[in-house]
Each structure stands twice: as structure tokens, then as C-alpha cells.
Amino acid sequence: MPTVKAPGKLYIAGEYAVVEPGQPAILIAVDQFVYATISQAKKGLVSSKQLLGQDISWTRKNDQLQTAQATSKFAYVLKAIELTERYAKEQNCQLSTFKLQLDSDLDSPDGKKYGLGSSAAVTVATVKALAAYYKLALTPLEIFKLAASAHYLVQKNGSLGDIAASSFGGWIAYHSFDRSWLLQALKDHSLTELLKLTWPKLQIEPLKAPPRLRLLIGWTGSPASTSNLVNEVALSKEERQRKYDYFLEQSMLCVSQMIAAFKQQDLEMIMQQLARDRELLRSLETFSQVTIETPKLHQLITLAQKFGGQAKTSGAGGGDCGIAILAKERPLNELLSAWRQAGITPLSFNIYSTLDRS
Numbered sequence: 001m002p003t004v005k006a007p008g009k010l011y012i013a014g015e016y017a018v019v020e021p022g023q024p025a026i027l028i029a030v031d032q033f034v035y036a037t038i039s040q041a042k043k044g045l046v047s048s049k050q051l052l053g054q055d056i057s058w059t060r061k062n063d064q065l066q067t068a069q070a071t072s073k074f075a076y077v078l079k080a081i082e083l084t085e086r087y088a089k090e091q092n093c094q095l096s097t098f099k100l101q102l103d104s105d106l107d108s109p110d111g112k113k114y115g116l117g118s119s120a121a122v123t124v125a126t127v128k129a130l131a132a133y134y135k136l137a138l139t140p141l142e143i144f145k146l147a148a149s150a151h152y153l154v155q156k157n158g159s160l161g162d163i164a165a166s167s168f169g170g171w172i173a174y175h176s177f178d179r180s181w182l183l184q185a186l187k188d189h190s191l192t193e194l195l196k197l198t199w200p201k202l203q204i205e206p207l208k209a210p211p212r213l214r215l216l217i218g219w220t221g222s223p224a225s226t227s228n229l230v231n232e233v234a235l236s237k238e239e240r241q242r243k244y245d246y247f248l249e250q251s252m253l254c255v256s257q258m259i260a261a262f263k264q265q266d267l268e269m270i271m272q273q274l275a276r277d278r279e280l281l282r283s284l285e286t287f288s289q290v291t292i293e294t295p296k297l298h299q300l301i302t303l304a305q306k307f308g309g310q311a312k313t314s315g316a317g318g319g320d321c322g323i324a325i326l327a328k329e330r331p332l333n334e335l336l337s338a339w340r341q342a343g344i345t346p347l348s349f350n351i352y353s354t355l356d357r358s
Helices: 071-090 118-133 140-155 161-166 178-189 191-196 226-235 241-264 267-288 293-308 333-341
Strands: 004-014 022-040 044-046 056-061 064-065 098-104 171-175 202-205 213-219 310-313 319-327 345-347
Touching: 004 118, 004 161, 004 213, 004 241, 004 319, 022 071, 022 161, 022 241, 044 226, 064 071, 071 118, 071 191, 098 213, 118 140, 118 161, 140 178, 140 191, 140 226, 161 202, 161 226, 171 241, 191 202, 202 241, 213 333, 241 267, 241 310, 267 310, 267 319, 293 310, 293 319, 293 333
Parallel strands: 044 098
Antiparallel strands: 004 022, 022 098, 022 171, 044 056, 056 064, 171 202, 213 319, 213 345, 310 319
């Protein structure tokens, strides 16, 4: 019974802009996971009351999974199974019936979302589980390509940076690919061919944090919908095209300089660009009229600055988490105490950076 896991993610920089092809972002994978255990069975079952709300039975007809039940999360699982099995068939694997058990520690103990990209981690975990079941030797990039295809076919928006972080682990620089190309490529190519192709504008590069860098994560206790927020900003683009184009131009410059600072191990420059990225998101917030930096996230940021760090929202904002970067020689307990007094929960997550483990 192979058990695999896929980590959650947090954005460090480049949010919103990264939905445009070629735009860069920096993300991390955190040591909170979706776990998937798979075993052969007489009756098909996807089991996870925690993630799916119910156990879901399935049958196979003409090599396609069919089910009478549906939940939003199950759509990602079903599409990931469909594409991975299609790839397995192309590798001459004989399809069989299985039970897939999914578990997660991406949410708080009382079930509230931290904003760690659970739909992406569920998709990646499902691809990895099916790959283990059918003995497919997939690289992190191939896992990304299968999971990104499945996720995009379901959600139809987003950059898929969360899929990259969950597939590769660690700190990564991610340049988003052309999703309109992907939709056509899925029609024109087999999955075996698709996994070998160079995807337009896609880049995924591991980064190494400077030894002095300390990353802190604060949770506001308020969940946010990334998909809805991205859609709201997208709706404002035509009306405010000039400002949006300037935002994209400046975000690319800022995040590219931050990536260079990681390569040079320059903590001060990383912090400077983090502050710049925060200001760019605030400008986006102003002209798009979408709330990104909530009052509690604003408190998180100003308190981090008070104690010598730089901070910003992580991901879509509107709730969920903020991140702060400061030098390790800076005192830590005062900031964490101030966060707690402001109703912000420090999360003691670590970077999950091992690329060759399930």
C-alpha cells in the first residue's frame, strides 16, 4: 500500500502578476501535507471525510472513472486520476480497481483553512499515488505537468505556482506558462508527448535561502478564496489596463531582483524587494478595489517592521497568512508576542525541501 505525500505552499512574492504567462514568483513548500495511500481493491473508492466530506465510490467504464457523487475537491482528484491513468495506459500499464485514502494536515485543528493550497496538494498527492501504484517513474517536473494539467482543467484560472511548490518542494522561483497553449496541447498531443515538450515560458528553479534569513508565518484566522480574488482582479483589467500593465512591469522587476538576491545570498536586498512587492500589491488593491491587505494583515506587517523585519501578505491576501523575513540575529520572541496580542497566530511550519522523498 504505497503512501505518498504532497506539501502545502506559501507565496513569498509575485502574487497576482504571476497569473500572466512569463511572470515570476517565489514560493515555498511547507512541512504540512496531503497524504495519499492507495491499494488494489474489488470496488473503487476514494476515501476522505476530512477532505471530501464523504467517501466516494467509483466504477470504470471504457477506462473512464464514473461516480454518482461529486464534491468540489473530488473534481481535482478525479481529473488527476483520469490524466495519470491515461499516461499509464500510454506506458502499456494495465488499469485496475483501487482504493485511494486521502488525509491532510493543511488546515487548523478545528478545520479552518490556513491558505496552504490544499487543492493543489490534493492534486499532486493523487498523481504521485497513482504513479506509485502503476510504477511510473515520474520526475518532479513530470509530476508538475500532469498535476498542473489536471488542476487547470478543473479550475480554469490561477498560475499553477502552488502545483510547482507542491511538486518540487523547498524555495522555488516560478515563471508561469501559457495556459491557453496547454489547453490546445492537451488536444494535439498524447500525455507522453506533452510531458516531454518544453512548455512556453515555464521556468521552475530551486532557490537557496541565505543562512541569516528567518522566515515567519502569521495566520489571521480568516480564510480567503484565491480563485474568487484572482477573478475579481481579472475583471478590473480592461478598465484599468495602463495601471495593470505598470503593475506587471514593476512586479517582474521586483521579483527578478529578489531572485537575483537569493542567488547572491543578499538578505538585505531580499528584504528590500519584499517591501517593494508589498507596496505593489497595495497599488493593485487601490485600482482594482479588491481587498488584499486586511486590517489584521496590516497589523502583522507593521509589527514585523517595528521589530526590524519586512513583511507582506502571502498569496491572494484577503485573509489567510502573512509572511515576515528578518535576520536571525534579531530578537524573535517580542514580535511573536506582539502578533499573538493582535490576534495573529504564529505558525511553526518549516520549509519542506527534500525533493527525492514521497
